[in-house]
Amino acid sequence: MKALQASDRSVFPDPVYRETVLKPLFDGAKRHLASALKAVDRAHLVMLVETGIVSREQGATIAGALEAIAAEVDPLTLSYTGAVEDYFFLMEGELKQRVGADIGGRLHTARSRNDIDHTLFKLVLKQHVDRLLLKCRTLLGALVDTAERDKAVLVVAYTHGQPAQPTTYGHYLGAVIEVLVRDIERLEAARAIIDLSPMGAAAITTSGFPIDRARVAHLLGFAGAMPNSYSCIASVDYITSIFSAIELLFLHLGRPIQDFQVWSSFEVGQLYMPNAFVQISSIMPQKRNPVPIEHLRHLSAQTVGRARAVVNVMHNTPFTDMVDSEGDTQEMGYQVFEVAGRVLDLLAVTVPAGAIDSARVAVNLRRSCATITELADTLVRVEGLSFRLAHGIAAQVARTVVALSGDLPSDGYAPFALAFKERAGRDSSIGPDEFARIVSPEHFVAVRERFGGPGPAALDAAIRGYRTALKDFEQRAEDRARRESNAAAELAARFAELVGGA
Template sequence: MSDPRHDDKSVFPDPVYKDTVLRPLFDGAKTHHVEAFGAIDRAHLVMLVETGILDAAQGHDIAVALRGIASEVDPTTLVYTGAVEDYFFLIEQHLKARLGPDLAGRLHTARSRNDIDHTLFKLGLKARLDVLLAKARALYDVLVATAERDKAVLIVAYTHGQPAQPSTFGHYLGAMIEVLGRDIDRLQQAYGIVDQSPMGAAAITTSGFPIDRERVAELLGFAAPLQNSYSCIAAVDYITATYGAIELLFLHLGRPIQDLQVWSSFEVGQLYVPNALVQISSIMPQKRNPVPIEHLRLLSSQTFGRARAMLDVMHNTPFTDMNDSEGETQAMGYQAFDSAYRVLDLLAAVMGQVRIDPARVATNIRRSCITITELADSLVRQEGLSFRQGHEIAAAVARAVVAMDGDLPVDGFAPFITAFAQAVGRPSRIDATRFAELVSPEHFVAVRTRFGGPGPAPMAAALESYRQRSAGFAAWAAAHATAQAQATAELNSRFDALVGAA
């Protein structure tokens, strides 16, 4: 039998492989990673000259060639032909045309496509996380402002889909704010994992050349080099941390978005969505459709699904450099960012404009008797009863008021007097005026002054903590933006010096 290795006359690339794999990868690189490719080339070149691996003349010639390629080659016009394997080799081909193969090839000293690729992907994620975090912080600030505005505005709070107790819109939003704050924490922690440079790992084990990994990390704006070189090319926790945080963010946002849908329904109606955010039916002129809320829900689900898909792709992959975590997967993940941006922008716009309808809230409170828990509590405090006995009296009052479709503060006093006397064997010391006060929603909220409650004092403390949290998020962002700007300026300065050196 003949040896197929000797008989193989095929030429790379196979046309089908070119069209199904290489062309999409090339198009993805020219779309998403051109700037990062250029930054990596410049930073690596500066380091090679600073460490003496290349001399100043070599560095100058390569720098001039890189600048020429950047100014003369428009990536958007490039069409993949199969003449080179990928975008990396296209740039190397241009370098060879300008410098010859010997000098052009020296730029690749002590590096590999392995460490280059993961550095590209991390730079891409850092830039997108910067945008995502900025939009999440903007939503956070809108929620805080709306909570401040509506800290005393009554709502019906629901459990198990049924009216439960009165609270305030500000208190409800405080719950959203705290979850969003923890989600921002997770995004910042993911950023910290991404913010470690793989450059210098080369293929797997670093290099025998005296490279300076710290310097390349500094020039590219990373916080530090990732220590273990095998981890640089094998670990995908920077991917899973990022998309895991995104997945949780949009899982969590989807829940209050669902409440917005219910609250703005005709039957509940406690949330008023302004005309600017409402579409009218094409056939039913009476209908006000808060369609943006539907888009928030579906886009949140799409973002969640795209982020989850990234985790699924990473599952049960080998602990090594592999295509599963690279170009096409990265491009797929960027779609999660695209829909995430839309949700955060739209939700911030919605939450800044919606209002609570006080008339509908009052009607729903009246119909549901949701202040009755405070009557039971008050009987404990003012009549010396056990909570269970107070609860039974309150339950009897609620049943009577609901049966007559009455108003608890007005129509509940007579059933209360009867139920109290039957249960306790004496008349209550609470008169009609006091009874009406005890079962009012305003009183219900006002007496809930414990830490974390909707009363004025705990709400004021909570709002102050949210403002401080926002300031902390802003300081984190400012520090990272400053560090990145300084790194970019340093890289540009050192590269310009190479170009200018003669």
Template sequence: MTDPRQSDDSRFPDPVYRRTVLAPLFDHARTDHAEGFRRIDRAHLVMLAECGIVEPATAGKIARALQEIDAEVDPGALEYTGEVEDYFFLVEAELKARLGPDTGGWLHTARSRNDIDHTLFKIALKGHLDGMLTQARALLEALIGTAKRESATIIVAYTHGQPAQPTTLGHYLSAAIEVLIRDIERLEAARATCDLCSMGAAAITTSGFPVDRARVAHLLGFAAPQRNSYSCIAAVDYTTGAYSAVELLFLHLGRLIQDLQFWSAFEVGQIYVPNAFVQISSIMPQKRNPVPIEHMRHLSSQTVGRARMMKDIMHNTPFTDMNDSEGESQAAGYSAFASGGRVLDLLAAFMGALKVDGARVEANIRRSCITITELADTLVRREGLSFRQAHEIAAATARDVVARGADLPSGYAAFSAAFEEATARAPELDEAAFREAASPEHFVAVRTRYGGPAPEPMAEALAAYEAALGGFARAASDRTDREAAAAAELDKKFSELLEVR
């Protein structure tokens, strides 16, 4: 039987493989990761020289060749020719062309494309997460600002799509603020996982050379090296964790955005959308279409889908280094940050411009009797009734008011009759006290418990939210300072190698 290997004279790469796989991977690498490659080469070389693995004179030659490559090779202008397998091998080929295979080959000592790739992806993800965190903090600041400005502005709170109780816009937004704070914390946790450097793991098991993994991690601006070397190349939870956090952020924002859509409907009219955020109909002159809300909603859904896609790609893959988690998958995931960033910027601007239509809110409250719960509570406190008895009296009052098409504050006669029928006595609550108990302002003012809408708990909550925002900003600033210092140190140490002869 003929061994097909003996007669196989085909050359790598097959033209179709080159077109469908290698060329797209090369383009992703040169556009998304060229700077990461540059930094990794320099940090690894500095470490090899400091650890005595590469002679100083050889390290100097490699450093000067890398500098020449940076000056002469523009990643943005490259086209894939198939002469080398990928971007990594292009740089290595350039080194060998300048230095010869022996000297040029020293740079790859004690490293692999495995640890290089995962370090590249972490560098890129950290950058994308930093951008999203900056935008998320800006949205948080806008929400807090609007919540402070509207902390006493009455709105209707809905449950099951129906008017339920009065609260304030500040109180409603505070709920969204707390979710956003937790979402930012999830993004921060995901970034912390990305901040563990894979360099030094080599292919799987580290190296017999005395490399200093912590040194490379430091020079690249990572918080620390990732401990287990197999984990460095197999545990892609830095990817799944990042996109899980992104998915949840926009899933949650989508719910807030959907409320804005509902509240802006003509029949509800709880919020007024300023003209700057309104488009007109091409045929119906009366239409005010707040279409930015729709764009935020569908872009949030797109972002959720793109982030979820990244998790689905990793599902049921082997626990090892594999292409499923690498080049093209990473590039596909970055689109989630692009669409998500558009939502964050637009929502921050929208929330800053948001206004409540007080007249419509007042009308909706009158029609819906949503202060009736406080009337029942007042009867318990002031008339000494059980809540169930008070609830039945309040319900009878509401039924009469709704049947007459009136509003609750005008229902004292119906209330008095229901009270006497239930208790066989006249109420101590006079009409003025009844009208106060039925007012939305009173409803909010007496809800002074922790987390409630009254001024005291709202002031405490807003202070806590501002403190959280300040903590996020300080953490980001500290990271920026640390990474800037690491980049400066890498530049200094690499420059010193350039002078070694």
């Protein structure tokens, strides 16, 4: 038995290693990387022929075989047998079977699985990032449209979990929008790091062959080639950058989602979700459970955790080409994008569907004395008091009204007149009607026209800026897509010329 074990373990791969490592990596590669490898092979071959490293006749033979393999071999039907190490060697073996080892082996001139792997990962990641960015722009558009729709709809703004001041739903969403804009910018910046080609770095130090790295980068639709060849295979900051950006995006989105859950509670009742977003209890028929908001919250948290896990895999790893950044980690990353996309899709329809319950907001604003700050400000402007004195008068009024469970506009004037006389030593020039106007939430919002405030003109200007940001994002996406589409067309044309020359 011992002799049999020794014999079995003298042949690669060990069965357990095959099943636990090589087979899952092979299955992942055939699902996610096959199309990218086809593009890399073709771009590299075109470059080899254009630089004279491989003759046109040899290139034509290889191109014809690659074309036939693409037409005849469906990667998804392949099963890992352990006959070769991975998907790359299986495809190389298929090429050699068709054109012979001498011609088939020339395709791998001046390249390594090191630069190939990172190029494949980047090509696939760009696709995932672009889909995520599209969903982000869709959400951004939904938020901006809702902010404009509800730019004059009053809500209670909270600090420390307590009613603080009135603002508008459009103003609140504007804050969410501004964070999302910055998060999209971070995603775009991370994408720019991904958008540099490692091809031509080979194992570490490039090659003695006169390769044209910029040409391969162009044909594959990259913005350019990575400058340092060691960096091509060692610096995995393209992975840490994108998943850190995703982690921040969903950490930030989770915060307003948490607000929506509080706002839609029975006790607060500020946000109403229509029946399409409500599930009824199986035992308590009176309950309206806005469970999509709960799913948004926990799926956002899942996305944060999964993205952080990908980043953590890179912690304390050697600055060299490493298994840690390869197939298994990429699979983790694809799961991040899948869950992230679900959150963005759901949030983009949930926000416009929600409606502010203005009657409930009005009650909460009046009873909480949330407009009392404007009374203090007005006393400074109209009565010439110091803010501290005015603040003391306003605080006394608020305490009295709250203790009475009263309504500030209708029940606050008598306490105000008394507090003013006690503290200022004279009667106020403000009468009951003017007092009610001063402490109204509409007035509170209308006078806050400073830059960034909820006043109508200030908020309109902000919304115009948000639409400009969205337009800029869309234009940059179109520019990237056009560049990559043109590159793909050029690669197809150059490759077709080689096939035609066979």
